[in-house]
Amino acid sequence: MCGGLPLAIVTMAGHVACNPHKSLKGWSDVCSYLFPESGQDHRKELTQEEVGRIISYCYNDMPAEIKTCSLYLSIFLKGHRISRKRLTRRWIAEGFVCEKHGLSVEEVAETYFNHLIRRKIIRPVEHSSNGKVKKCIVHDMVLEHIVAKASEENFITVVGGNWLMQPPSSKVRRLSLQGSDSKRAKDTEKMNLSHVRSVTMFGSLNSQLPAHLFKYGIVQVLDLEGCTGFKKHHIVEICRMVLLKYLSLRRTDTKFLPNKIRKLKNLETLDIRETDIVGLPNPIWQLERLVNILGGNKTTRKALKLPEELKKRKKMKALRILSGIEISGGSVDLHHLTELRKLAIYKLKTMGGAASFKDLISSIEYLGGYSLHTLVIDDESSEFIKSLDDLSYPPKFLIALELYGKMVKLPNWMKQLNVLNKLTLSVTALRTDNLKDLSKLEALFSLTFSFRAKEQDRQTLAMVAENKLYSNGKVTVPGGGFKSLKLRCLSGFLLPLLSFSREAMPELERLELRYNMLEGLSGVENLAKLKEVHFTSDAKADEDTMTKDIVEEMGIALKINGKKSKIIVHQ
Structure with missing residues (x-):
């Protein structure tokens, strides 16, 4: 029908x-x-x-x-x-x-x-x-049906974009500004915005922001993600929206948060990712209802500095996500954040060695016994990551763990993370003995080994090369184990020769490899449920003869063994 x-x-x-x-x-x-x-x-x-x-x-x-x-x-x-x-x-x-x-x-x-x-x-x-x-x-x-329903019920008023909606006959409750058409901007100026509770904008603030919007203090959701034309006076005016619960300035060209942000006592989500904001103002600790602080840039690892007052005062106990932050040497005590679900540290600066982070280590150990289920640590010096082995109790409720830095030996407690679903480690940890330990994590769905451009120094490359010595010149994935693993990613300048044993990773469906130099793959035909293998080489096309040879050999091996896995090469 x-x-x-x-x-x-x-x-x-x-x-x-x-x-x-x-x-x-x-x-x-x-x-x-x-x-x-x-x-x-x-x-x-x-x-x-x-x-x-x-x-x-x-x-x-x-x-x-x-x-x-x-x-x-x-x-x-x-x-x-x-x-x-x-x-x-x-x-x-x-x-x-x-x-x-x-x-x-x-x-x-x-x-x-x-x-x-x-x-x-x-x-x-x-x-x-x-x-x-x-x-x-x-x-x-x-979407057309949903927009029509939303307009009919005066649920949302859409201005601009692809929809021709009649101006609301009554007060606007939720406003979505989807274009910078000057005529429609004038129509917005005529609207009754005294009861608007939610404002979303796409495009430029200069051409479509209603001048009378900020004088109404009942807005609870303000989403300006990706907007251009953000000026200093905009953030000052935003701080007058005292009922605001959700504020997203993500990917805008804003550069700072004023001290007046303390007026937003009801704020629950603050999203300032991928902006030029490098630090939180001291009065941020007064926002005791904050649940999510989202800052920094995950790709560049640009981090958000915490104010000194926040480190001293045992406030903001409702926090569940603290992401994209920088922690410098000194006392950083997070024990009181017992609701914290995610802690993502994009930058660590040691002062006086790992000992200066004893409070942070103690906090991670303590919170791991409560609700912490995602932990991300980027440690360029690798001193702090090495000290994680000293945890007396593993963060046993972790579902996702990301550790970046030069690391060879994994923390002993990692083998006890029975509910860990996603694990990301530095390529320097890609060793046969480590893979054998990780294979016992029965809930593991995704496993990634990677390092970024700033880590491509001689010491790092030497560590990657030395890893092969533990298994006769190659890194071997053991047979058995990895019972739930569906996705495996390897990303780095140099990827060593990788060998899959019989019955290795029995549930693996997707293998992703991103590199400049790939030394080789063997035993891919042993991956029983493999559907796709993705090669992404950052080397110049005329220099990448190795990928062609490896793909050809793999194709022959898969064909001989009756496998129908797709081999996809990304240029």
Whole structure:
């Protein structure tokens, strides 16, 4: 009945998947409703009206709280790749999600997001290395239906972009500014914004920011991610929005946060990633409701300095995510942050050796017994990482762990991380004995070895070369173990010869290799469930004869053993 149209098929399939107990009579009624002229041959191409009827029916079938969350999708531009975390954090700030059945608000928001995927309202377009959806998009026709519903219910007012919406007849509740058209900007100036609770902007602040917006103090969500034209007076005016819960300045050209940020007593999420902000102002400690502090730049490892007051005062106990920070020598006591779920340290500066970080080590050990489940540490000197072996108790609830620095020996407690799902280590830790220990981590889904450009010094390359000496000139992946591993990534200037034993990584589906020099691969045919091998060489095409030889040899080996794995070479 869907006429072979993919959108109609997947939308209806999502509806069917979420109603497994519907009776035969129930399904018959659905068919009669969607296609009243049941005697007709429905193998013909569907009309737009019929497709719209299917989308509308499937939308109306969703639980009320999921409908509300789906209406929120109309905030984003047509074809926009929507970040899962950005979306779920905004749901929480808007009050669409609350704790239930013993689940935290973040976990409930996650179930709502997954329900929308199952319903085919949103489609995944990018996954994280742990298998979770990182970004999604909404099909144009589905989004058109959602935008129409949002406008009809005065849920969201969209200005600009691809949609021609009638100006709201009543007060604006949520505003999405999607274009810099001067005529539409003037229309916005005429709107009643006295009750606006949420503002999202795309493009330039200069051409579309309503002059009278900041005088209303009831805005709770302000999302300016990626906007240009950010001026000093904008951040001063933002600090007057005293009810603000969610503030995103990510990828804007803002350079500082003023001390007046202390006025935002209700702020829960502060996202200043990929900006020129290098430090938090001292009064930040007064924002005791802050749940998420997101700073720095994950790619460049540019970090956010913590103010001295924050280190001294035992405040901000609601913090769950503290990401992208810099920690310099001296006392950094985080024991009081017992709600902390994620700690990401992008820069460590030792002063007086690892001993100067005894409070930090003690804090990690202490928080590991509470709710800490993601730990990221980038230690250029490697002194701090070496001292992690001294932990008396392992952070046993860790789900994700990333350790960067020159490291050969792994902390002894790593073998006890029974729920660890994602692990990223420096390439200097790529050794046969380490792989044997890691193979015992039964929950491990993703394993990555990498190092960045700044680590490509002679000492690092020498350490990588020495690792081969522990296994007769190559690094060997042992047979057995790695029972849950689906993804493995290797990224570095030099990757040593890698050999896969029989029955190695029995569940591995994807192998990714990024390098300038790759010494070789053997035994890939032993990977029973391998689907894809990705080669990405940073060497010049005319210099990369080694990749061609390795790919050719691998193809022959896979063919001989009857494997149908894809070999993909990225230029």
